[in-house]
Amino acid sequence: MELKGIGLEEEIFKISKKSEKSMKMEFKGVSLKESDFKEKKILSLENKPNLKYAWDTGVAIGRFLAELKQGRLIGRKCCKCRRIMIPPRMFCEVCFKPNDEWIYLKDKGTVNTFSICYVSWDMQKLKEPQIPAVIEIEGASKMMGILHLLGEVEPKEVKIGMKVKAVWKEIDKREGAITDIKYFKPI
Amino acid sequence: MGITEKINDLRDIKSWHGEMPVQYLYTYGIAGEKLFRAIKDEKKFLATKCPDCNFVYLPPRIYCQECFTNLENSWREVENKGEVHSFTIVYLDIENKPLDVPEVIALIRIKGTNGGFIHKLGEINPEKVNIGLEVKAVFKEKREGNILDIQYFKPV
Amino acid sequence: MRKVAVVGAGLTKFVRRSLETGKELSYEASKMALDSCGLTLKDIDCVVFGSAPDAFDGMHMKGEYMLDGSGGFRKPYMRSYVGGGTGVFTPIQGWYHIASGLFDSCLVVCEEKMSTLRPHPQGAFLTIFDHTLERPLEPNLLWIFALEMNRYMHEHGLSKKDIALVSVKNKKNALDHPCALLAQEITVEDVLNSEVLAWPVQRLDVSPITDGAGALVLVSEEKAKQITDKPVWIEGVGWNLETSYWTNRDLYYPKQVEYAARMAYEMAGIKDPRKEINIVEPYDPFDYKELHHLEGLLFCKKGEAPKLTREGVTKRDGDLPVCPSGGLLGVGNPIAAAGLMKICEIFWQLRGEAGARQVPGTPKRGLAQAWGDLMQVGTVIILGR
Numbered sequence: 001m002e003l004k005g006i007g008l009e010e011e012i013f014k015i016s017k018k019s020e021k022s023m024k025m026e027f028k029g030v031s032l033k034e035s036d037f038k039e040k041k042i043l044s045l046e047n048k049p050n051l052k053y054a055w056d057t058g059v060a061i062g063r064f065l066a067e068l069k070q071g072r073l074i075g076r077k078c079c080k081c082r083r084i085m086i087p088p089r090m091f092c093e094v095c096f097k098p099n100d101e102w103i104y105l106k107d108k109g110t111v112n113t114f115s116i117c118y119v120s121w122d123m124q125k126l127k128e129p130q131i132p133a134v135i136e137i138e139g140a141s142k143m144m145g146i147l148h149l150l151g152e153v154e155p156k157e158v159k160i161g162m163k164v165k166a167v168w169k170e171i172d173k174r175e176g177a178i179t180d181i182k183y184f185k186p187i
Numbered sequence: 188m189g190i191t192e193k194i195n196d197l198r199d200i201k202s203w204h205g206e207m208p209v210q211y212l213y214t215y216g217i218a219g220e221k222l223f224r225a226i227k228d229e230k231k232f233l234a235t236k237c238p239d240c241n242f243v244y245l246p247p248r249i250y251c252q253e254c255f256t257n258l259e260n261s262w263r264e265v266e267n268k269g270e271v272h273s274f275t276i277v278y279l280d281i282e283n284k285p286l287d288v289p290e291v292i293a294l295i296r297i298k299g300t301n302g303g304f305i306h307k308l309g310e311i312n313p314e315k316v317n318i319g320l321e322v323k324a325v326f327k328e329k330r331e332g333n334i335l336d337i338q339y340f341k342p343v
Numbered sequence: 344m345r346k347v348a349v350v351g352a353g354l355t356k357f358v359r360r361s362l363e364t365g366k367e368l369s370y371e372a373s374k375m376a377l378d379s380c381g382l383t384l385k386d387i388d389c390v391v392f393g394s395a396p397d398a399f400d401g402m403h404m405k406g407e408y409m410l411d412g413s414g415g416f417r418k419p420y421m422r423s424y425v426g427g428g429t430g431v432f433t434p435i436q437g438w439y440h441i442a443s444g445l446f447d448s449c450l451v452v453c454e455e456k457m458s459t460l461r462p463h464p465q466g467a468f469l470t471i472f473d474h475t476l477e478r479p480l481e482p483n484l485l486w487i488f489a490l491e492m493n494r495y496m497h498e499h500g501l502s503k504k505d506i507a508l509v510s511v512k513n514k515k516n517a518l519d520h521p522c523a524l525l526a527q528e529i530t531v532e533d534v535l536n537s538e539v540l541a542w543p544v545q546r547l548d549v550s551p552i553t554d555g556a557g558a559l560v561l562v563s564e565e566k567a568k569q570i571t572d573k574p575v576w577i578e579g580v581g582w583n584l585e586t587s588y589w590t591n592r593d594l595y596y597p598k599q600v601e602y603a604a605r606m607a608y609e610m611a612g613i614k615d616p617r618k619e620i621n622i623v624e625p626y627d628p629f630d631y632k633e634l635h636h637l638e639g640l641l642f643c644k645k646g647e648a649p650k651l652t653r654e655g656v657t658k659r660d661g662d663l664p665v666c667p668s669g670g671l672l673g674v675g676n677p678i679a680a681a682g683l684m685k686i687c688e689i690f691w692q693l694r695g696e697a698g699a700r701q702v703p704g705t706p707k708r709g710l711a712q713a714w715g716d717l718m719q720v721g722t723v724i725i726l727g728r
Contacts (some may be wrong), residue, residue, distance in 0.1 A: 031359065079510070147477050208469070217364075
């Protein structure tokens with residue numbers, strides 16, 4: 001454990017106003033190492049709150065999930081700006097009014113952007129890289145995409161602009177979830 | 188994670204279940220480290236005093252909240268005694284099940300300080316607790332450097 | 344609106360894991376800021392505190408919790424939050440407390456203690472994704488940066504080499520910053536050979552989690568003249584938010600940053616930022632973000648920021664010094680405090696107090712910018728003397 005004021009590079013500066021005396025710029029902050037905890041050089045306290053939620057799906061996403069269970073993608077259309085939106089919402093954020101219609105979309109699309117991810121959220125190495133992508137869905141307006149994963153493709157073969165289609169879970173395994181689509185694969 | 192109900196009707200889909208996978212490892216900081224070391228190693232309470240505001244902080248802080256004076260060189264040991272500032276008698280646990288023995292939770296003002304601790308009272312009949320009651324800390328045998336190193340406070 | 348000056352600044356060292364609690368970090372930065380301009384807490388009318396998600400340290404009502412360490416005890420006090428944009432948004436809120444005429448002085452404090460969260464602070468970021476449609480895919484915060492970076496590179500035909508130069512420059516600049524966590528002289532090859540986390544993002548493209556705090560003292564014009572001969576004026580502020588439907592927009596360009604910048608430029612009377620602004624501290628949690636933001640801030644055409652970097656224009660001794668502090672890539676990334684660190688840097692630079700980091704010439708005007716939420720917000724402040 002390092003104590004304050006150790007190894008500081010100090011800077012001196014002067015303030016021109018006569019009433020202000022020159023002062024040192026001293027920066028505080030004590031840096032700890034992981035081993036300081038393990039070796040109990042410092043005290044600490046662990047805490048794990050139990051945070052569980054049931055999020056209401058609401059009208060738009062409720063329908064969207066139900067349609068996923070049927071193997072379909074659905075969006076909403078605003079008749080004023082003519083945008084067809086996915087994920088669906090019951091209002092148009094551009095026109096700021098309720099939107100108007102449900103529209104079935106294709107279960108295919110175009111890779112707008114992607115990544116090849118080698119680590120999990122807690123920075124552990126993954127056995128197989130994951131390929132998250134934003135997929136613009138056919139039938140929706142330009143740039144209307146969803147986040148999903150790509151599969152049945154070599155990472156180095158993935159390209160922006162690539163056409164892909166949804167690979168669905170078997171019907172009896174679907175539960176009305178975004179994961180009812182296993183991934184998207186190249187057409 | 189998953190929908191809990193089996194879905195037969197579109198209207199059945201109501202909520203999506205999930206959790207926040209968070210856990211924490213807290214450091215006690217400059218002031219807290221000193222406080223809990225003193226409790227753990229010496230069964231002592233350490234406070235800081237602002238010389239300008241004449242205010243004694245327990246739990247200690249390295250600054251005066253009123254005037255921002257640095258208190259890192261203003262440590263003092265205080266007694267492990269105090270008085271009940273207010274209290275409540277708890278009959279149910281966190282899941283609303285009756286407790287075998289009711290618990291007395293009190294805000295204890297430690298002598299010679301402007302602060303104190305929220306803690307349990309022990310070795311006392313709940314009906315005998317009153318505001319102003321003088322109490323002292325009972326420390327655990329095996330201490331780890333946290334607030335539970337104080338087992339409870341008991342009447343003097 | 345009244346003129347508002349910055350008269351004091353304070354910062355803690357940026358460290359991977361601090362012994363100090365968040366309150367203690369806030370205190371150290373606030374105390375330094377007050378001392379630097381010879382004020383005490385009694386001279387402060389109100390306090391604005393900024394910090395990113397509560398989930399980092401598991402303290403709900405974090406603003407209220409941090410109150411006494413931030414000097415807000417029994418004062419008008421508020422907490423500010425727009426994700427990564429917080430460090431620049433908090434001083435904007437401080438600014439309107441004074442510009443409005445309601446107060447004459449304001450202490451602005453930004454603090455972040457990210458190290459508390461286990462097993463990794465990313466646990467907090469998971470919860471920014473949509474709970475029903477995105478979290479079941481087990482996303483990773485790196486994803487959104489990787490997706491944005493890839494789109495940016497694709498649109499302009501950029502290579503990773505073009506982008507790595509930013510990391511090299513900023514980590515080198517940080518060698519002169521006494522608070523820096525990540526200062527080092529590295530090469531483009533080091534960046535390109537570092538571990539691939541989420542292609543195109545590699546280990547040295549990213550600034551890691553950090554603990555730290557920063558503070559500023561803002562005062563009205565009348566007070567500023569009593570306090571110092573070297574006030575630094577807040578000439579313009581701007582902020583703007585994009586939709587949280589982030590998969591519904593083109594990620595190659597940060598439009599919200601442009602809108603925020605335009606708002607600030609209009610307030611400051613700036614027509615050509617490239618000519619009228621001398622130093623820039625854009626938000627650089629990832630190397631490509633500095634480029635993305637230079638474009639959004641209209642310092643160059645879309646896709647041309649890598650060229651400025653290649654030509655050395657953005658070096659500390661270049662024509663337009665960018666992140667002379669060392670930025671988040673070099674100094675560290677305690678989210679809200681990192682944004683505020685950028686304003687401290689502009690303040691010190693304009694007063695000629697940046698020590699070894701001082702840019703040549705006598706800069707008259709600087710800009711600090713931050714960005715965040717689900718890639719949604721842009722926050723901009725322009726300072727001048």
